[in-house]
Each structure stands twice: as C-alpha cells, then as structure tokens.
Amino acid sequence: MYQFQNEGLIDWAGPLLQGALVTLEIAVLAYAIGLLLGLLGALAKLSRVWPLRLVAAGYTTVIRAVPELLLIILLYYAGSQALNALLRSLGMDGAVDISGFVAAIAVLAVVQGAYMTEVFRGAILAIPRGQLEAAQAFGMPPWLCFRRIVLPAMLPNALPGLSNLWLILIKDTALVSVVGFEELFFTTQQAAASTRAYFTFYAAAGALYLAITLASNVLFRRAEALVRRGQATG
Amino acid sequence: MDFSWLANPSYLAYLWQGFVNTLILVALSGTAGFVLAVGVALAQIVGPRPLRWLARGYTTVIRGTPLLVQLFFFYDGVGRLLPLIPGVRESFLWPVLRDAFFYGVLAFTLSVGAYVGEVLRGALASVPVGELSAARAFGLSGVQVLWRIWLPRAIQICLPTLTGEVILLLKSVPLVSTIAVMDLLKAANLVRDETFLVYEPLLLVAGIYLALTLVLTTGMRALEVRFPGVKPGRV
Numbered sequence A: 001m002y003q004f005q006n007e008g009l010i011d012w013a014g015p016l017l018q019g020a021l022v023t024l025e026i027a028v029l030a031y032a033i034g035l036l037l038g039l040l041g042a043l044a045k046l047s048r049v050w051p052l053r054l055v056a057a058g059y060t061t062v063i064r065a066v067p068e069l070l071l072i073i074l075l076y077y078a079g080s081q082a083l084n085a086l087l088r089s090l091g092m093d094g095a096v097d098i099s100g101f102v103a104a105i106a107v108l109a110v111v112q113g114a115y116m117t118e119v120f121r122g123a124i125l126a127i128p129r130g131q132l133e134a135a136q137a138f139g140m141p142p143w144l145c146f147r148r149i150v151l152p153a154m155l156p157n158a159l160p161g162l163s164n165l166w167l168i169l170i171k172d173t174a175l176v177s178v179v180g181f182e183e184l185f186f187t188t189q190q191a192a193a194s195t196r197a198y199f200t201f202y203a204a205a206g207a208l209y210l211a212i213t214l215a216s217n218v219l220f221r222r223a224e225a226l227v228r229r230g231q232a233t234g
Numbered sequence B: 001m002d003f004s005w006l007a008n009p010s011y012l013a014y015l016w017q018g019f020v021n022t023l024i025l026v027a028l029s030g031t032a033g034f035v036l037a038v039g040v041a042l043a044q045i046v047g048p049r050p051l052r053w054l055a056r057g058y059t060t061v062i063r064g065t066p067l068l069v070q071l072f073f074f075y076d077g078v079g080r081l082l083p084l085i086p087g088v089r090e091s092f093l094w095p096v097l098r099d100a101f102f103y104g105v106l107a108f109t110l111s112v113g114a115y116v117g118e119v120l121r122g123a124l125a126s127v128p129v130g131e132l133s134a135a136r137a138f139g140l141s142g143v144q145v146l147w148r149i150w151l152p153r154a155i156q157i158c159l160p161t162l163t164g165e166v167i168l169l170l171k172s173v174p175l176v177s178t179i180a181v182m183d184l185l186k187a188a189n190l191v192r193d194e195t196f197l198v199y200e201p202l203l204l205v206a207g208i209y210l211a212l213t214l215v216l217t218t219g220m221r222a223l224e225v226r227f228p229g230v231k232p233g234r235v
Helices: A009-045 A048-064 A068-089 A098-125 A131-137 A143-180 A186-195 A198-229 B009-047 B048-066 B066-083 B100-125 B129-137 B141-178 B184-195 B199-226
Strands: none
Touching: A009 A143, A009 A186, A009 A198, A048 A098, A048 A143, A048 B199, A068 A143, A068 B100, A068 B141, A068 B184, A068 B199, A098 A143, A098 B009, A098 B048, A131 A143, A143 A198, A143 B009, A143 B066, A186 B066, A186 B199, A198 B048, A198 B066, B009 B048, B009 B100, B009 B141, B009 B184, B009 B199, B066 B100, B066 B141, B100 B141, B100 B184, B129 B184, B141 B199, B184 B199
16 A cells, blocks of 8 residues: 555656557547548538538537537537447447547547638638639639649638647547546546645646647647748748 | 426526536636736736746646646645645635635636737737827826726727637636536536436537527627727627
C-alpha cells in the first residue's frame, strides 16, 4: 500500500505521453473527416438544390447551438449503440474496443464538420466571381474547376478559421474522457486519483496540451505562408 | 420517446435548479470575466513591460489548454491544497471555497477574461488614435478618455464577436456537471440514473440549449441594432 503512495510524475510519464499520442491520433482523424464533412456541407449550403441547403442549415444550426459535451454524450451513446448493432449483425461481437475509438472520432468529426462548413462557405463566397466565370468560359467541367480554381483560391481565406478549429478540436478531445475514452485527460485523472497528487498531474496535463497547441500554431503559420505564396503581401 | 417522467415534480425540480444555476453561472462569470478582460487587454496595450508579459502569458496558457483541465486543476488541484493552509478551514470564506460552484465560476471567469481579453485588445487597438487625441485635447483625463471614448468605441467595434463569446460561455456550462455542480446536464444525468432513459433527458436539455442560444442571439442582435454605429454580425 505504501509503495503505491510513492508513485510520482516519473512513473506516470509513460502513460501520460501515451495518452497524449492517443489524443493526437483522434484529433488528426477527426480533423480529416471534419474537413470532408465541412467541404460537403459548404457545397450543400451553396448548392441550387433546396433540400440540400435545408439539411446543411439544420446540421450547422443544431450542432453549433448545443454544447459540445452534451453532443458528445448524446452521439456517443447513440453512435456506439448503432455501431454495436451493426457489428453484431455482421457477426463481429469482439470488436467492442474499436467502437470506443471510432465513436470518439465520429463525434468530434461531426462537431468539427459543422464549424468547418461555415468556414468553407465564407471562404468560397470570398472568391472573386470573375475567376469562376473565367473557368466556366474556358469550358472547365465542375470538378476540374473545383480542383484547380475553387480549392486553391479559397484556402488562404479558410486557413485562419481552420487553424482556429484545430486548436478548438485539440481542447475538445478532453471531453471524450467524460464518456470513459482513454486519452490524455482520462489518463491524467487516473494518475491524479491514484497518486493523490492532483495539482501536479493537472498542471502536467495542462502543460502537455499547451505544448501541442503552441507547436500547432507554428505549423499553421508555416502552412499559411505556403498557401499565400504568390499573393501580394499587404 | 417517453417523456412521462416530466410529470414527476422531483425531476422538474432538478431541471429547474439546473436551469437557474446555468443562468447564474453565465451571469456571474460573464460579468467578472468581462471586467478581467478589460484589465488584461489594457495591460497588453498600455501596461508596463512585466505586466504586459504577465497578461500575454495568462492569455496563452488559458487559451492553449482545455477548459475541462482548468476546471479540474482548480477544483481538484488547488481546491485540495487550500485546506492545508492553516486557518483556511476556520475562515469565513471556507463555505465558499468548499463549494464546487465557486470553482466553476472561478474557472469560467478566468476563461472569459482570456478569450474576451484578446477580442478587446484587438478592438481597443483599432480605435482611431485621432479620436483619443481629440478627447485629450478637450481636456478629458486618461481615465475619462478610457471610460467615455476608448472603451465604448472598442465595444462598438467588437460587439458581434462578444455575442459569440457569450454563446461560447453558455455552451461551456455543462462542463461543471463533471465537478458535481447541478446544471442542466447534471439534472439529465440524474434523471437517466433513476429512470434508465438515456436519450429523452439529454434531448430535452439539448432543446433547452437550442432555445437559450436562440433567445441570446436574438437579444444580442436587438442590442447590436440599438447600439449606434454597429454593423449587426452574421450568426
């Protein structure tokens, strides 16, 4: 018993770093899916088909008005129930461990997608119309126009919003600890409870998150310089 | 969907208490956080160098770490160390320091101070210098310039952004359910534990938040329209 009390930050450094790695994993995957959802959402919002616009508007309004923690709990229950039913129907009962990971990513991606929809919509609307009309006049099919004109022209507009969303996502990953998913904050809580050194461990977790966000800031600044190359510096 | 549990007065009492606590939390930490934000923004613009660094460091740390971690840091980390200080248990502040609600208000206030501080810093910096010089030329003192010209102009510039910050504050309130404060989410969790209904209480709370956000956006929009010279924001 006495030995357990002697555990400190050093003994938990491994699990904490492991947790930080899991946090980064789910963040990167959720971000990638969120980007896709955001692009689809923005295209739906800007489309001529009104049912698409309606669905996209409902998606962004509801997701952005309901607290993230509430959404995560709600979607986590609903999502893992659906996933388990699916796996059972496929005869794969053993894959329960995976479902927690998948559900965590799915929930975060759905939330991110709603905010990204707004970022992409604004960025696409900010492209000068003449560029799109010129592309059409050249006879570019829609997909080629999207790939060659819309995407490169809107990225500089979208990147500040996207970098902001990445930082929000890193901080939101802590919320999936509430539904018992083992990432950085969940491991921290276990470590703090087991060593009773609450102050130390929460400060350490804070430092790890801060390191991730500060490093992300540097990377996003580089990315912004990259997509803005060729633009006049003002 | 089974909402028959709403007929039970004790569940309604949970929800009502959670609702009231949510509003109190937003009002308290929103007000205190705004005052802090003005200080943080001013410290970064006109403060002496050490104060400027302090404000910058505070903003970076708060905005770079999850609010949930901050909440547990103050509640579990600082909160458990406080009783070790001699005399704290006997002091008149102890009933407050023992209460999880206090740590919720503390963490949210610091959070609002950092996020709104950044917004205000940008807004204060973008008030045209000529207006401030004109105010000085009219013989207003430094405090008067701040109070009558600089701050009102800055708020005018960033009011739509402030609306967004208030909504973000409202949406972070469910976090306090994790430190055992009775909010709407905690109420939903209690109902779930007693009735075994998973989705209904959560969906109801989600609906309440949807309505609250709508009321808040409309209210702030009305404020923006009445505030001279503000372009109402897109929400």
